[in-house]
Amino acid sequence: MNDMERGRKFMQSPVFGEVMSASDQSKGIPNPPHSKPVTGEVTELPPFGGAVTRPEYTDLLDIRRSERIYTQTPMTQEQLAFMLWSMQSIQMYRAANHVAVLRTVPSAGARHPFELYAAVRDVTGLKPGFYRYAPLLNIGEKRVSIEFLKEFDDYEQQITQMLSGQSFAAKAAAVLFISCKPYHGEWRYVEAAHRVMLVDVGHIGQNAMLSAAALGLGSCCFGAYDQQFCDTTLDFDGINEYTVYAVSVGEAQSE
Numbered sequence: 463m464n465d466m467e468r469g470r471k472f473m474q475s476p477v478f479g480e481v482m483s484a485s486d487q488s489k490g491i492p493n494p495p496h497s498k499p500v501t502g503e504v505t506e507l508p509p510f511g512g513a514v515t516r517p518e519y520t521d522l523l524d525i526r527r528s529e530r531i532y533t534q535t536p537m538t539q540e541q542l543a544f545m546l547w548s549m550q551s552i553q554m555y556r557a558a559n560h561v562a563v564l565r566t567v568p569s570a571g572a573r574h575p576f577e578l579y580a581a582v583r584d585v586t587g588l589k590p591g592f593y594r595y596a597p598l599l600n601i602g603e604k605r606v607s608i609e610f611l612k613e614f615d616d617y618e619q620q621i622t623q624m625l626s627g628q629s630f631a632a633k634a635a636a637v638l639f640i641s642c643k644p645y646h647g648e649w650r651y652v653e654a655a656h657r658v659m660l661v662d663v664g665h666i667g668q669n670a671m672l673s674a675a676a677l678g679l680g681s682c683c684f685g686a687y688d689q690q691f692c693d694t695t696l697d698f699d700g701i702n703e704y705t706v707y708a709v710s711v712g713e714a715q716s717e
């Protein structure tokens with residue numbers, strides 16, 4: 463099989479209902495934690511209730527567009543909170559044994575094998591730098607807490623290189639990076655996990671774009687990124703956690 467044939471095969475679903483190796487779930491191995499532990503300085507962002515200015519769903523579908531030119535207007539903390547909440551917040555535990563959680567996006571088997579990070583360039587009152595969304599701190603709440611990870615070395619250079627030379631992203635107020643923790647999917651779906659994890663992440667991207675539109679902001683999704691540079695910058699090992707998607711967000715320059 464050549465690479466293209468392998469890629470085509472990867473998109474198909476040959477193992478569900480056929481031969482799938484025994485999963486760790488079926489062996490009684492405990493579920494991995496729903497999100498990474500918080501070790502850094504935590505900021506609880508203000509409630510985002512008033513941040514949505516375009517609430518009409520039909521409107522959102524109609525106005526959503528990939529926006530690549532941003533003004534230098536900062537985002538508010540409420541707007542950032544709404545973006546993160548809509549992309550990955552935990553609404554409730556699904557089962558009494560807390561083996562699964564339900565979030566604002568669907569995920570195959572309710573695995574949700576992701577973490578969400580924000581590279582904050584210009585959000586009013588927030589120290590610029592890399593943050594991680596900490597959804598376990600506000601389960602079932604319309605509240606958002608973020609954990610500060612580190613400062614930028616050189617924002618423009620880092621974001622541009624992370625996104626494979628797409629320098630326009632460095633003008634956005636923030637860039638949100640989504641990582642995958644593959645074992646969370648493999649725990650249940652073994653070899654069948656990977657295709658559906660990529661399908662999952664598309665839902666997160668769509669929520670991000672519709673939410674940005676609801677806030678009156680522009681956004682753009684990124685499938686082109688520098689895997690190794692993103693992973694190194696965000697301190698992922700590239701095996702148990704690695705970058706799978708990114709979304710820039712900020713006020714779009716009207717044409």
Ligand SMILES: Cc1cc2nc3c(=O)[nH]c(=O)nc-3n(C[C@H](O)[C@H](O)[C@H](O)COP(=O)(O)O)c2cc1C
Pocket residue numbers: 526527528529530628682683684685686687
């Ligand atoms: C999976 C995926 C990856 C994408 N990657 C990039 C990217 O790396 N850079 C970029 O500028 N746009 C990227 N886009 C945006 C598309 O180019 C855009 O959705 C398309 O041109 C249609 O425009 P619209 O989103 O305004 O409808 C990506 C979109 C998706 C769904």
